[in-house]
Amino acid sequence: MADGFASPAERAAFIAALPKAELHLHIEGSLEPELMFALARRNGVAIPFASVEEVRAAYAFSNLQDFLDIYYQGMGVLQTEQDFHDLTAAYLDRARADNVRHAEIFFDPQGHTARGVAFGTVIAGITRALDDARERHGITSKLILCFLRHLSEEEAEATLDEALPWLDRIAGVGLDSSEVGHPPSKFARVFARARSLGLKLVAHAGEEGPPEYVREALDVLKVDRIDHGNRSLEDPALVARLASEGVCLTVCPLSNVRLCVVGAIADHPLRAMLDAGLHATVNSDDPSYFGGYVNANYQAVADALDLSRAELVELACNGFTGSFLDAEEQAPHLAAIDALA
Ligand code: ADE
Ligand code: ZN
Secondary structure, three states: OOOOOOOHHHHHHHHHHOOEEEEEEEHHHHOOHHHHHHHHHHHOOOOOOOOHHHHHHOOOOOOHHHHHHHHHHHHHHOOOHHHHHHHHHHHHHHHHHOOEEEEEEEEOOHHHHOOOOOHHHHHHHHHHHHHHHHHHHOOEEEEEEEEEOOOOHHHHHHHHHHHHHHHHHOOEEEEEOOOOOOOHHHHHHHHHHHHHOOOEEEEEEOOOOOHHHHHHHHHHHOOOEEEEOHHHHHOHHHHHHHHHHOOEEEEOHHHHHHOOOOOOHHHOOHHHHHHOOOEEEEOOEOHHHHOOOHHHHHHHHHHHHOOOHHHHHHHHHHHHHOOOOOHHHHHHHHHHHHHHO
């Protein structure tokens, strides 16, 4: 065992006890099959599965697009404000069980407005659950509106227009969906407008796309964080830049295995990222589809890479320092991690 742990059970207990921030979580990707069936029944929506087991069996993906096809189909059961509330409340209950103290949550409004569900319905349901969780569990949160990059920049602009009445509830914008063929530069103008509105900026880059997309996200979109970023490691000059600028990477180990971004968890580059001085964090991405919430992601890499106590502490601290909490808000969480270390 790596330093300081007498047994795998002791390391698991340490992971469970660490206060964590989750910075890369698509709320629609937390839709568990059981809730999918319940909402399908409640809303009279047909789904092409006979049982929860059949749904889980369909979650075998060879790449990002395989997953996205099923992910967009799954979110079709989400229709009412109450549905978005229940989805978000279920995630926050799971997050609390994993000792997540702060969550920065993505949502994909275009996946809903395209089906005739109003933007206001989506965000009213999500924010009601976020407010409840703060009251009930003390979990703080921020919301990040993602543009779907397989759609046009004009459609992203129209989505940002719809968000304007809700800007007090939206911390930032992001970019997700099919990466290859849809470089960050496609969204230069809408990201510039979001920046001028005072929003934080993030983008998925270097998940399947080349290191050049990570550079574009930094140079053209001027993002504050990179989501995934794995393929940055192919470009030593980019790695040096990410390290020297302290850019946070929101890494998702189980997602990377399930979407074949890495061959196996034992090949995951997380330790290489830390060794290169990158500010990596551990996140669950779409936990219902990829086999685990945040603690399962920590556990999988800790076991496969024999992560030490110091490395786990660094990852947990990076979650808070890479968050959009201000330094005063981060401080008690960092102190709580320090007290465990
Ligand atoms: N949408 C939901 N999960 C995603 C991922 N891992 N990559 C790109 N788009 C996504
Ligand atoms: Zn993602």
